[in-house]
Structure formats: C-alpha cells, structure tokens
Amino acid sequence: MRTHNLSQKVYTLLNEAKLDLEHKSFNKAASAAYFAARMALEDFLAFLKTPIPRRDDKLVHVLVNLGHVDAAQILEELYILRKKADYDRSEVTQRDAERALSLATQFVSSVESFHTKW
Incomplete structure (x- = not known):
C-alpha cells in the first residue's frame, strides 16, 4: 500500500524482505529491510527538499x-x-x-507519519 510521498520501491523492498525471510534467505531479508528504510527516509528528505547524505551514518544524524x-x-x-x-x-x-523486517516496517510507518506533521 502506497501512502504519502514514499515511492512504491519502499513497499516492494519490504515485501521482498518478507519473502526472503519466508524462504530462509536471512542475509537478503536483512539487507532488503535496511534499504526499504533508507529509501523511505530519502523520500522524506526529498519531500523536505533537504540534501540527502550518501553516507549511512550521516543519514542517522539527519534524523x-x-x-x-x-x-x-x-x-x-x-x-x-x-x-x-x-x-x-x-x-x-x-x-x-525477523527483527530487521519488524524494525523496517516500524520505521516506514514512522516516516509515513512524519509526512502528516510537515
């Protein structure tokens, strides 16, 4: 389900993480979960017209x-x-x-709620 200004790719990556988990591809699931969260944040920063740092640690600092x-x-x-x-x-x-998928889902929901506050 697509809401706010998040790209469809965010939800595709979350779904792929879920499928990877079901197929016991745990490394792939964790990686897809992270990239779903990262892309959600990048979409939000683009919405704010804020520069998007390339380095992961800098993204954390922006938040x-x-x-x-x-x-x-x-x-x-x-x-x-x-x-x-x-x-x-x-x-x-x-x-x-499982934790990665749960956290990524929670993170994406949080970013969706950020949109309603801005």
Whole structure:
C-alpha cells in the first residue's frame, strides 16, 4: 500500500524482505529491510527538499537533527544488521532477519507519519 510521498520501491523492498525471510534467505531479508528504510527516509528528505547524505551514518544524524531520535536508533540498528548481512563472515540469523523486517516496517510507518506533521 502506497501512502504519502514514499515511492512504491519502499513497499516492494519490504515485501521482498518478507519473502526472503519466508524462504530462509536471512542475509537478503536483512539487507532488503535496511534499504526499504533508507529509501523511505530519502523520500522524506526529498519531500523536505533537504540534501540527502550518501553516507549511512550521516543519514542517522539527519534524523537526530530533525528530532526523530527513536527513528535514528532504528535506522542505525538496521544498518548494523545490513553490514552483518553483506560484509561479516557470520550469517544473519532468522531472529535477526525477523527483527530487521519488524524494525523496517516500524520505521516506514514512522516516516509515513512524519509526512502528516510537515
């Protein structure tokens, strides 16, 4: 379901994360969940006409500066899971992937609500 100014790709990535989780592709699920959240934030920043930082840590700081500390913490945790999925030798567990999907879904909902406040 598309709402506000978020691109359809945000919801596609969330759905892909869910499907990856169902197929036990936990690394892919965590990565897709992170990118759904990141894209939702990028869409929101574009809506605000705010420059979009390329670096992930800078995106977290933008959220903090906008007063969305809880959302910043979620994005940071998703980023950590994404790094584990894409770079660590250890595997993302089912529990990690479930958490990533839950956090990303929560994050996207939060970003949707930001639109109603701006």
